[in-house]
Amino acid sequence: MILNYFTIGMRNLLKRKGYTALNILGLAIGIACCLLIFQYVSYERSYDTFQAKSPQIVxxxxxxxxxxxxxxxxxxxxxxxxxxxxxxxxxxxxxxxxxxxxxxxxxxxxxxxxxxxxxxxxxxxxxxxxxxxxxxxxxxxxxxxxxxxxxxxxxxxxxxxxxxxxxxxxxxxxxxxxxxxxxxxxxxxxxxxxxxxxxxxxxxxxxxxxxxxxxxxxxxxxxxxxxxxxxxxxxxxxxxxxxxxxxxxSGFTDKYINKTDYRKANNIKDRLYTIPFRDIHLLSNYNQEAEVNGSGSAVNFMFLIGFIILAIAWINYINLSTARSVERAKEVGVRKVLGAAKSTLIRLFMFENMLVNFMAIVIAAIAVVTLTPWFNSLMGRESAPDFSMSAKYWLIFSGMFLAGTLLSGLYPAFILSGYQPVAVLKGAFKNTSGGLLLRKSLIVVQFSISVILIAGTIIVYQQVSFMRSQKLGVDINQTLVLNGVQSISDSLYLNSLQPFKADLLKNKGIKSMTVSTSVMGKEIYWTNSYQSLDHKELGSGTLYRLGVDYDFLSQFKIKLLSGRDFSKDFPTDKKAAIINENAMVQLGFKNPDDAIGRKISNGDTMTVIGVIQSFHHLGLQKPIDPQLITLRLDARQAYSIKLQTADLTNTIASVKTTWDKYFPNDPFNYFFLDDQFNTQYKSDQQFGKVFTLFASLAILIACFGLLGLSAYNILQRTKEVGIRKVLGASTKSVVYILSKDFMTLVVISFVISAPISWLVMHNWLQGFAYRINISLWVFAAADIISVAIALCTISFQAIKAALTNPVRSLRSE
Incomplete structure (x- = not known):
């Protein structure tokens, strides 16, 4: 019996090789995408699960x-x-x-x-x-x-x-x-x-x-x-x-922390919150994280896309299977007349469905094994070249695959096995309105998803481009940063630093050099609470401190809005401060000029000598902090060297020689500041690439289904096309008639998907302190692209049918 089912199934699949190929290829791509996504999700959600006591740790x-x-x-x-x-x-x-x-x-x-x-x-x-x-x-x-x-x-x-x-x-x-x-x-x-x-x-x-x-x-x-x-x-x-x-x-913080006179006077309150150990990687994105964590929303989004892609592939299968119902109707009629029971036919069609899914999963498995090293590299996991996924996700995938295989096969099987042989063999059979409505609904679902994915891809690209192209308010280009000296005591440090700087500046490839306690792209951990002595009613607020030498502002082209830079001509600058606009507002000053000469204190009183334009010390995912810049000639955390563009290799080699001369016990480690700064956008760029990749594949799978349906629809209307051409219809009008039903469905899908895609992407953008506004043209562009894709998919078959000699389609009449 199994051998008989296999023989009949293979015969039917080979009879329509094009449809079979579309079905298998669509399912294979869907399964492969789902497995790759599940592997990524499985890894991201596996963080901190290896510790035996992790469920008890917060x-x-x-x-x-x-x-x-x-x-x-x-x-x-x-x-x-x-x-x-x-x-x-x-x-x-x-x-x-x-x-x-x-x-x-x-x-x-x-x-x-x-x-x-x-x-x-x-x-x-x-x-x-x-x-x-x-x-x-x-x-x-x-x-x-x-x-x-x-x-x-x-x-x-x-x-x-x-x-x-x-x-x-x-x-x-x-x-x-x-x-x-x-x-x-x-x-x-x-x-x-x-x-x-x-x-x-x-x-x-x-x-x-x-x-x-x-x-x-x-x-x-x-x-x-x-x-x-x-x-x-x-x-x-x-x-x-x-x-x-x-x-x-809450009671603990009130007892030990909030009771101090300082906090009461400044109306400052601390609160402690717990986060489960296993949630830190995906759900914690606060100041001073140990490492750059992942994004729980991005992982959940990708997990959803895995389901969607596989669902689209099975929608294609159902559509193509039910669309061929007219062709299979006579086969069903003959089998029933010869005594085949409905249950036998259901088993036959289900076996055929299993054959298609089996071939698809074999192809998908080969593709996944082949593509895993490339995909892991794309995701920044070069250390994991082999495919691996936890048992939980294997179970989820297996359940999805079995359920999808069963459901995608049962509907066509029951439809086909339910045909009445008398109606079929008399030639009175035609597709039911219910079947047509289902197929149209599924096409609308597919292309609604496609429009959402296209719009999402555009918005992700816009946001990442916006962050990378936005002016930072500081010039970080052509800047080589050396990691600071650790081996020299404080008392001897300046005696080595100044000659080191003087020697470096003799090099024609070096424009300038400055030292600081931090550089752009690295989080500032040095914070103090300051208040304005002229606005004590506002209390103290946290300022993020940056210690610099005399050349920092000029080298990085940071704009002074009022006042002056640190200068060797003013010995009192050791007690001077430069603040940014955000700090100016927090301290209660009305404008930059109002702040100049004012005193601020955290117990140690300083005079404000300058106000600078706020610049992005970190990426645009985070807001600009209120910043306090002080003179720190003995800063040693970072040495920033502005380079000429020519002959960088020899210039860096010369810098190393000078470094080894003055700091022989410290390793020579460096990075380019713009490259380091842009690593903050790495995860967003990766998400954009992966989102675009799988969005494109989801659209491709939808196109497979549309191609098969349009081709079969045109095949069913071959004689209609012939009659229209004999009666004088132009090629253009025939193409229009054959395409309009499908294009109408694509337009309906846009109406449904536009508000959904706006809501989804609006929520995603809330994770960025600086973000784009979603423009209406994005949805118009998504619709135009989806219409263009659908039209290209359909038009080839439609034009081919319209150009066919009507004699060939009508000679059997």
């Missing part, structure tokens, strides 16, 4: 408001919070704190040195809470006591050539003193699907010891409630409701 977010207005939201919080929570709340099982610790490490015996940026001071509890897999060393003692460090397997091999390094030492060169760290453990390279990149951890006791050595007598690293640079993770006891725990944090 990270704290700190929000600060002033006079009821939200000022900022930070992924970091105060170091005193963790110990106090564990002490006061029995539902807190443990906590761990992390704070950035960038180090210049060296193994002098092997003459190896690197600047390391992906590590943290960490509580000993971090090892178990974050599931750091130690290959050597004990979790109980690896981070116990000062000057202890644990390193990843890769990092151990980088410095020692082996991972058998327990008890060995690394030298950390610092601005105050050099430190020797003993390696207390080596851990397995931390998985990439984590919101943290962990190359090393330094014991928290080291931070305590360093602060004490600098004069701290209050144990700030354990007690402070005003230093918000610490990631605080809370391990809740099993059975604890995270939402109920969060509700208690």
């Amino acid at each position: 990270r704290l977010r700190l929000d600060q408001s002033k006079q009821g207005k939200l000022m900022w939201q930070s992924a970091t919080s105060y170091p005193g919070i963790g110990p106090a929570l564990k002490r006061d709340y029995p539902e807190v099982e443990n906590y761990c704190r992390l704070i950035d610790d960038e180090l210049l490490l060296s193994n002098d015996a092997k003459h190896i040195k690197f600047s390391e940026t992906k590590g943290y001071y960490a509580d000993p509890s971090a090892i178990n809470m974050l599931d750091v897999q130690l290959l050597s060393g004990s979790a109980a003692s690896a981070l116990k006591g000062p000057n202890k460090i644990i390193v990843s397997q890769s990092m151990a091999k980088k410095y020692f050539g082996t991972d058998d390094v327990l008890g060995k030492t690394l030298l950390a060169r610092g601005t105050r003193a050099n430190e020797t760290f003993q390696i207390g453990g080596v851990f397995k390279d931390y998985p990439s699907n984590s919101h943290l990149i962990l190359d090393y951890m330094v014991s928290y006791a080291t931070l305590v010891s360093e602060l004490a050595g600098g004069g701290d007598k209050t144990d700030l690293a354990n007690t402070a409630f005003n230093w918000y640079d610490f990631y605080t993770y809370i391990l809740l006891k099993p059975g604890t409701d995270a939402q109920q725990f969060q509700a208690k944090l």
